[in-house]
Structure formats: C-alpha cells, structure tokens
Amino acid sequence: MLNGSVYVPLKFVAAALGATVEWDGPSKLATAKLEGIRIQIKPSPSPISMPGTQKLTSARMKLLSDKLNEVQNLDAKYVSAHYKPYFTERFIRTLIHDQGLQAAGRYKDPVTLPEYTGKTAATFTQSAPLGNGLTGEDQYIEDRTVTLIWIGGAWKVERVDIRIRTLTTGFAEYAPMN
Numbered sequence: 082m083l084n085g086s087v088y089v090p091l092k093f094v095a096a097a098l099g100a101t102v103e104w105d106g107p108s109k110l111a112t113a114k115l116e117g118i119r120i121q122i123k124p125s126p127s128p129i130s131m132p133g134t135q136k137l138t139s140a141r142m143k144l145l146s147d148k149l150n151e152v153q154n155l156d157a158k159y160v161s162a163h164y165k166p167y168f169t170e171r172f173i174r175t176l177i178h179d180q181g182l183q184a185a186g187r188y189k190d191p192v193t194l195p196e197y198t199g200k201t202a203a204t205f206t207q208s209a210p211l212g213n214g215l216t217g218e219d220q221y222i223e224d225r226t227v228t229l230i231w232i233g234g235a236w237k238v239e240r241v242d243i244r245i246r247t248l249t250t251g252f253a254e255y256a257p258m259n
Contacts, residue, residue: 091122107242129197137195137203137229137236145227145238146191146207152182168238169230175240184243186211186223201231202239211245220248 091111095102100115111122131137148167152160160176168176176182186209193206204226211221228240 129200131197131200135231137197137205139191141236142191142195142205145229145236146188149182149184149225149227149238149241150187152176153184153187166235166237169232172238172240182241184223184225184241185209185245186225188225191227195229203229203231203236205229222246222248 091113092102095113095115098115100113103112103114104110105112109123111124113120113122145167148164152164161173164173164176188207188209191205191207195203195205197203207225207227209223209225211223213220223243223245226242227238228242229236230239231237
C-alpha cells in the first residue's frame with residue numbers, strides 16, 4: 082500500500098484471470114493479452130531527485146541533439162576523438178560499426194523534458210517529420226529516444242532508439258493502407 086493505493090504484481094493478477102503478460106524492456110511497456118484483447122500498460126516512473134549540479138539542461142540536450150544530427154553521416158577516424166565529450170565509448174563503437182546513425186530525419190529541439198530513470202540515467206525524445214504518404218494526407222514521423230548516462234561529470238549519449246509512425250488523417254481514415 083502506498084499513498085492510499087494498493088499495488089499488486091501485474092503478472093500475478095493477469096495469471097489469475099488467465100491472461101499472459103509480455104514485457105518490452107527498452108520501451109518499458111507491458112502488454113497483457115486475454116482472448117484476443119490486448120492492453121498495454123506503461124508504469125509511471127518513481128520521481129527521482131536529481132542534484133542541481135547534475136540536472137540535464139535544455140542547452141545540453143540541444144547540444145547532444147545537434148551532435149546526433151551530425152553523425153548521420155560520419156568519418157570513422159574523426160568520430161572517436163571529436164565526439165568523446167558527447168557520446169559514451171560504447172555508443173561511439175556502435176556508430177563506427179553502423180557507419181553512422183541510421184536516421185532519415187533531421188531533428189531540432191527535444192520535444193520532451195528529460196526523464197530521469199535513475200541517479201545516473203535519463204532519456205529525452207524528439208520527433209522529425211519525414212513527409213506525406215501517397216494520398217498526401219498521411220504524415221510520417223520519425224521518433225528518436227535518446228538514452229543518456231551521467232559519466233565523467235557530464236551527460237553523454239549511451240543509446241538511440243528510432244521508430245517511424247504514421248499519423249492518419251482525412252481520407253486515409255476511411256481507406257486505410259496496409
């Protein structure tokens with residue numbers, strides 16, 4: 082019991098009802114399935130108190146975003162030395178292996194405030210419009226979730242997850258394209 086609410090394990094309740102639960106760690110999303118019905122549950126994070134000197138500033142998020150835009154096309158020799166203040170060694174190795182960040186869009190400012198997922202971990206999300214579909218009514222959006230860690234006295238990019246989604250409007254609602 083916490084603040085007048087009773088919390089029970091989702092997997093226990095789902096099993097008691099005959100449902101199954103799947104957990105997607107990277108997106109922190111649980112999916113309960115019962116008789117063809119799917120319910121997605123995203124747990125609300127516990128608030129984390131971050132010291133003022135360690136808080137992620139909007140200026141740092143913007144700088145990291147700009148650096149991520151730069152590495153969509155990269156020179157492997159240049160990346161190790163130049164991006165060390167902004168990216169972790171692990172992320173730099175991933176960039177070199179993948180020959181850059183495989184993203185279609187160019188991102189501007191982060192669209193979310195930082196979400197602290199631990200004392201030394203945070204995320205922020207950005208979106209970039211890619212264009213319209215064949216009907217001119219579907220809008221394709223690329224979302225980038227940036228995972229950061231506090232290391233060496235600074236926030237650095239540890240991982241980037243990219244996904245594309247479609248915003249359906251107008252005629253496309255009545256004639257969905259699969």
